[in-house]
Amino acid sequence: MRLQAAIDRxxxxxxxxxxxxxxxxxxxxxxxxxxVKDYGNLAIQKLRAALTQTELLVDSKTIDEGAYEFNxxxxxxxxxxxxxxxxxxxTLKACYEVAERENKTMMIxxxxxxxxxxxxxxxxxNAIYALHHSVDRKDQFDATASVEAFHENFPTVxxxxxxxxxxxxxxxxxxxxxxxxxxxxGSKITKAENPLQSVNEFMGAVHK
Amino acid sequence: MRLQAAIDRxxxxxxxxxxxxxxxxxxxxxxxxxxVKDYGNLAIQKLRAALTQTELLVDSKTIDEGAYEFNxxxxxxxxxxxxxxxxxxxTLKACYEVAERENKTMMIxxxxxxxxxxxxxxxxxNAIYALHHSVDRKDQFDATASVEAFHENFPTVxxxxxxxxxxxxxxxxxxxxxxxxxxxxGSKITKAENPLQSVNEFMGAVHK
Numbered sequence: 001m002r003l004q005a006a007i008d009r010x011x012x013x014x015x016x017x018x019x020x021x022x023x024x025x026x027x028x029x030x031x032x033x034x035x036v037k038d039y040g041n042l043a044i045q046k047l048r049a050a051l052t053q054t055e056l057l058v059d060s061k062t063i064d065e066g067a068y069e070f071n072x073x074x075x076x077x078x079x080x081x082x083x084x085x086x087x088x089x090x091t092l093k094a095c096y097e098v099a100e101r102e103n104k105t106m107m108i109x110x111x112x113x114x115x116x117x118x119x120x121x122x123x124x125x126n127a128i129y130a131l132h133h134s135v136d137r138k139d140q141f142d143a144t145a146s147v148e149a150f151h152e153n154f155p156t157v158x159x160x161x162x163x164x165x166x167x168x169x170x171x172x173x174x175x176x177x178x179x180x181x182x183x184x185x186g187s188k189i190t191k192a193e194n195p196l197q198s199v200n201e202f203m204g205a206v207h208k
Numbered sequence: 209m210r211l212q213a214a215i216d217r218x219x220x221x222x223x224x225x226x227x228x229x230x231x232x233x234x235x236x237x238x239x240x241x242x243x244v245k246d247y248g249n250l251a252i253q254k255l256r257a258a259l260t261q262t263e264l265l266v267d268s269k270t271i272d273e274g275a276y277e278f279n280x281x282x283x284x285x286x287x288x289x290x291x292x293x294x295x296x297x298x299t300l301k302a303c304y305e306v307a308e309r310e311n312k313t314m315m316i317x318x319x320x321x322x323x324x325x326x327x328x329x330x331x332x333x334n335a336i337y338a339l340h341h342s343v344d345r346k347d348q349f350d351a352t353a354s355v356e357a358f359h360e361n362f363p364t365v366x367x368x369x370x371x372x373x374x375x376x377x378x379x380x381x382x383x384x385x386x387x388x389x390x391x392x393x394g395s396k397i398t399k400a401e402n403p404l405q406s407v408n409e410f411m412g413a414v415h416k
Contacts, residue, residue: 008273009273009276033272033273034273034276034280037244037248037249037277037280038249038250038280039250040250040251042247063292063294063319064241065216065217065242065344066344067344069242072246084271086271087319087320087342088320088342091342091344111271112271112294112295134272134295136272136296136302137296137299138298
């Protein structure tokens with residue numbers, strides 16, 4: 001299992017400082033959607049330049065104009081770029097084509113996507129499918145139970161990620177479950193009083 | 209009916225020049241998602257500064273973190289901001305709250321949204337609901353027929369917009385139909401050889 005630490009809702013300077021701090025200490029660093037939208041794709045280069053050992057995920061949340069957005073995000077330095085599962089199948093295909101051609105990775109964000117829709121978009125073998133519980137939603141979700149249910153419904157999907165309020169205990173249980181490739185953690189690392197301590201704790205849980 | 213001219217996939221300098229050219233000649237100018245993602249929310253201010261008579265729509269395509277994204281887009285000068293109908297109901301509520309508080313407008317992009325989902329999100333009376341056919345999709349759609357069908361299924365939704373390859377003839381037919389508040393036109397205006405001539409033609413069709 002790998003850890004993805006997400007940076008959101010800070011200034012670009014703070015984001016760069018955090019990226020330097022977390023380089024080599026998390027498997028993947030995520031440039032959150034708020035940073036993409038506040039500072040634009042050109043800012044990807046600045047985060048890229050801060051990283052020497054950690055992969056960069058650009059949380060573009062593409063939902064249309066798939067080829068254009070994926071080309072831009074890879075061009076400026078993303079290793080993994082996200083597309084919404086809610087996008088049309090043609091948009092997903094366009095993103096996947098770019099990712100494959102560039103030898104990079106597409107992550108499909110399954111936020112608010114029905115099982116019926118997943119059935120239609122489950123055949124991108126190299127894509128990572130991210131189970132995602134919206135930060136705006138008021139209800140809670142059980143991470144390992146969600147993963148188990150997804151795995152039963154869609155056993156052919158091999159690369160899975162999960163996001164949405166994952167804490168240390170859930171991360172440890174996900175590691176034991178051995179179905180998830182990437183655990184995504186946001187504010188519990190990047191808004192922690194001591195991000196270094198927090199990232200080390202999560203890395204311990206994820207890689208034990 | 210009002211015309212919204214969308215700018216996409218050009219440099220920020222070209223976008224600003226186009227905005228100055230179209231100011232007062234279109235009812236609404238759209239800062240397309242590609243511009244938001246390439247140059248960031250800070251660039252909204254530059255388009256805002258180019259406009260004196262035309263409203264500015266920021267095509268943020270928000271799908272999570274509704275309050276944050278809407279606050280940012282309005283703060284930098286958007287009059288109308290878009291959220292995806294595919295977002296969770298809680299995200300839509302968060303966006304709507306911000307729009308109402310700021311006395312601005314939320315547009316809901318219905319790209320790839322099922323009727324079942326529309327049923328759940330149809331009760332934002334001041335929002336504009338945008339029927340939208342993805343540019344990535346290979347199939348065609350019939351604008352007036354889509355509007356007619358939507359209106360029959362959701363008669364309580366009063367503010368409607370439409371986007372997706374609308375040409376002059378379709379714009380004229382939509383004007384006659386009198387069900388649409390905003391017609392969104394992209395490359396047929398902003399990538400035309402002569403954008404001024406094209407915008408005048410579309411304004412003629414929309415306001416006849």
